[in-house]
Amino acid sequence: MLTDLDTPALILDAQKVKANCDHLRTRLQSMGVSLRPHVKTAKSLEVVRMAHGGGTGPITVSTLKEAEFFFSHGFKDILYAVGIAPNKFARAAALKRAGCTLSVVLDGVQAAKAFKEFCSAESLAIPALIEIDTDDHRAGVKPDAPELTDIGAILGSQLGGVMTHCGNSYISKSTDEIRGWAKTEREGIVHSSGRLRAAGHAAPVASVGSTPTAMFGETFAGLTEVRAGVYVFHDLVMAGLGVCRTDEIAMSVLASVIGHQAQKGWIITDAGWMALSRDRGTAKQAVDQGYGLVCDVDGRALGDLVVIDANQEHGVIARRGGLPAKLEDFPVGKMVRVLPNHACATGAQHGAYQVVNGSTAVAATWERFNGW
Amino acid sequence: MLTDLDTPALILDAQKVKANCDHLRTRLQSMGVSLRPHVKTAKSLEVVRMAHGGGTGPITVSTLKEAEFFFSHGFKDILYAVGIAPNKFARAAALKRAGCTLSVVLDGVQAAKAFKEFCSAESLAIPALIEIDTDDHRAGVKPDAPELTDIGAILGSQLGGVMTHCGNSYISKSTDEIRGWAKTEREGIVHSSGRLRAAGHAAPVASVGSTPTAMFGETFAGLTEVRAGVYVFHDLVMAGLGVCRTDEIAMSVLASVIGHQAQKGWIITDAGWMALSRDRGTAKQAVDQGYGLVCDVDGRALGDLVVIDANQEHGVIARRGGLPAKLEDFPVGKMVRVLPNHACATGAQHGAYQVVNGSTAVAATWERFNGW
Structure with a gap:
């Protein structure tokens, strides 16, 4: 007791975790887009399995420790969604060599050159996504920035695509505003993908994500995946946004x-x-x-x-x-x-x-x- | 490297830790009052040994896990300085039975009755200090409150004395103001001790503490010990208060x-x-x-x-x-x-x-x- x-x-109420997980998984399934849950919220094997309806599946991580842990427990498809620092290249390489389908993220010419040089020296083709800035809050290249295609050219065949996280969705004043940020996220990624494809890159991945935009986005057309983390538990910030009820936390x-x-x-x-x-x-x-x-x-x-x-x-x-x-x-x-x-x-x-x-x-x- | x-x-610069530890230890020694460092900041054996100049000595803890850890590493004299909840009585008793000179803290009639009853049933005489409220911020009995002697009467021979923590010292605007809070801390404890002694209790311990008041208090007359925690490392809040320089952090x-x-x-x-x-x-x-x-x-x-x-x-x-x-x-x-x-x-x-x-x-x- x-x-x-x-x-x-x-304390964790597993019934509520399951309901939260099932809700978003079902919603995104019905909208034809993949879910890549962010494991940084739970950092728990049992919870992340629940997010995938009981098994494994693609995941997003915020640290290489998360990547290593979940890879060692059968999760193969992992996106490390924080711009990679050069002192983490070796750990990323070790994951790749061990059979992990790892992708990394970067958002500048310096980082792209350093990463490309490392991968060439190590004969490793780890895909890198370019982080797109759709909210002016943190990292990323603007969808219209000339630098976007410069980075694409440096990465060449290692360009995995684009990703964004619209943190502004967390400071919305209404669910309509959240829908607006979901549109901004989607349009930023679709536009960036389009520019990279026009420049001759496959740029297969088009990834967006935050719990509010995943829960309220009206279309995910043109996107390949949605990332979300806190939805597995929800919290008072999400309740204050109208994303969940307090009895769903x-x-x-x-x-x-x-x-x-x-x-x-x-x-x-x-x-x-x-x-x-x-x-x-x-x-x-x-x-x-x-x-x-x-x-x-x-x-x-x-x-x-x-x-x-x-x-x-x-x-x-x-x-x-x-x-x-x-x-x-x-x-x-x-x-x-x-x-x-x-x-x-x-x-x-x-x-x-x-x-x-x-x-x-x-x-x-x-x-x-x-x-x- | x-x-x-x-x-x-x-990262921890051990030279700075040693200098910070030596400074306060020397200061309080010269002022004739004991130092009971609070281990909640460091939670590290090496740091707490440094606080005692290389050996063991009396410590303050914020959790029973800290008490158990440090007791298992040779620290015998431990004050658990957070009001004890009944579901922690058994762990406290286990420490006492293992030979720990443990004291606990409480601040109300309900808690005192529950603790006294438990100790009587277990035939254990664990001393309890009454927490005194000298800053209106958190827990504790006011130095003048009638309840103080009521709690003393309930505890009887288990009354260990009084303790306070003047958290207001953290929001001082000048070192003069810190000196003022040190005076408030001291006077609150001296007055409370006096009331308990007048009521026939030995109330041997008279304990105050916070890093600012420990560093700036002008006299500790009438007190038996000073508790402080963050001084071992210092930080930007302390620097902002004028308690340390940033190059001492x-x-x-x-x-x-x-x-x-x-x-x-x-x-x-x-x-x-x-x-x-x-x-x-x-x-x-x-x-x-x-x-x-x-x-x-x-x-x-x-x-x-x-x-x-x-x-x-x-x-x-x-x-x-x-x-x-x-x-x-x-x-x-x-x-x-x-x-x-x-x-x-x-x-x-x-x-x-x-x-x-x-x-x-x-x-x-x-x-x-x-x-x-």
């Missing part, structure tokens, strides 16, 4: 009440930012959930109770806006579950998931890993 | 340049929030350091270059305020070192320290741990 666990602990942090501040109506718990993460992703949304929304041990949200502040190993719970909680309902030792702002960040604070299936019975422990 | 490492990686994150946004003057690296943490502790200080201050691979700060944004595995470097960096100085593959806002949070994102001694030669790898 959850009430027998030490706290804090990371599969991850929570189990905490114990350790004390009170009676005059302020505060409940003090043993889940601080070490357990919840420092992520304040809902701070700029319409509803600020503090460091997380508080549920009872069965996983039902308790009105407007949120974690209003967090120290390393202390959480402070009160009603949204700092209003006092009803302390008599939360004696010392009582357990609550806190829904995370950002599942990727909260997950990273833990080494394992305690798995339930809609009840408080612990059905399994699933390992997860961190590091590079 | 640092340049041979995979990135991102957590012992921790940094090694990152590789993976690309650029030429029009914006951005350098993209492979150290995002997964490597740096989501902590934005300098956001409200006079100088906002973004997600960290950028140094060259030798550890020298590069003017006003900071990490202006961070995704999971991407960092964006530009000059403070978003001004463009000089990209030609940062080709793809170049390495930089990023000083952290908050060493406790950044450390927690990593499994080990790569140790240097003022140069770029890697002298050792020191394990660190996370979890509960």
Whole structure:
């Protein structure tokens, strides 16, 4: 039972994970585009298998450690979706030589030259996708930039295609706005692909992705695949965007009440930012959930109770806006579950998931890993 | 050499750690008060030994896992400084039975009754300190609260004394203000001790602590010990407070340049929030350091270059305020070192320290741990 666990602990409701996975897989299947789930959220074999309906399949990784782990567990088709640094070339080569269908990402002439030179010296043809910038937020070449075809020319037969991630979808104010970003993502990739093909490249891969655009995109025509990560768990940022309901969030942090501040109506718990993460992703949304929304041990949200502040190993719970909680309902030792702002960040604070299936019975422990 | 490492990686300059440790140890020795370093920052055997000048000694822990680890490595005198939840009583008892001089902390009648009942049933006399609230921020009983002596009466012979942590010292605007908080901490504890002693308790321990107040407190008269954690490494929050210089910060994150946004003057690296943490502790200080201050691979700060944004595995470097960096100085593959806002949070994102001694030669790898 959850009430027998030490706290804090990371809880995963596998029923919700399965429903979230099935929903997006079915949606994209019906729209005729492949799903390449991003494993950076879960970093768990069991969850990623669930994302593929029980087996293996193409995956996206954010670190070569993820690539190595999942490859060693039967996942062959792997996109390393962070611009590759030269000091990672050797590990990428080792994966390729071991039989991994690895692709990498880069977004500039310098990186393309360095990578091409390495691959030529090693006689390895690892495909590289060019990252396209469709949101002005991070990495990537603009769809119209002259540099795009320069990079294509350097990569030559190793040009795998193009990919983008529209992080702006995370700061949308409505689902209509998300649809707009999905259109921007798609058009940026279709345009870039077109330019590279016009320049004589096959550029077979046309890859987009973020959970909001994957969930709301109205067409994926011209694209070969969609990447998404956080949809397997969802979180309060996704709920604030209208991408999911709070009762679809599969991850929570189990905490114990350790004390009170009676005059302020505060409940003090043993889940601080070490357990919840420092992520304040809902701070700029319409509803600020503090460091997380508080549920009872069965996983039902308790009105407007949120974690209003967090120290390393202390959480402070009160009603949204700092209003006092009803302390008599939360004696010392009582357990609550806190829904995370950002599942990727909260997950990273833990080494394992305690798995339930809609009840408080612990059905399994699933390992997860961190590091590079 | 640092340049041979995979990135991102957590770097520790052991010379700086030693100087930081020696400074506070010497200061408190000369002021006649014991130091009980808080191991939650480093979670490393080598660092905590350094805090004690090479051996063992009293320590403060934030988790029972820290207590168990350090006890198994010869540290006998341990204060678990987070209010204890009933589901942790059994682990505390196991430590006590194994010979650990363990003290715990609590701050309310409910917790005191539960703990006293457990100890009586188990025939164990584990001392409990009452947490005193000297900053209105978190847990604790006010020095003047009637509840203080009620808790003392419940604990009886198990009352170990009082402790406080003045988190407000972290939001001081000047070192004078820090001195003021040190006075508040001391007076709160001296007053609380006095009340408990007047009520007939020995209440031997009078414990205060935070790095700023430990570094600037003008007297520790009436106190038995000072707790501090982050001083072993220091960080940008401490530098912003005037508690240390940036060149005294012992921790940094090694990152590789993976690309650029030429029009914006951005350098993209492979150290995002997964490597740096989501902590934005300098956001409200006079100088906002973004997600960290950028140094060259030798550890020298590069003017006003900071990490202006961070995704999971991407960092964006530009000059403070978003001004463009000089990209030609940062080709793809170049390495930089990023000083952290908050060493406790950044450390927690990593499994080990790569140790240097003022140069770029890697002298050792020191394990660190996370979890509960």
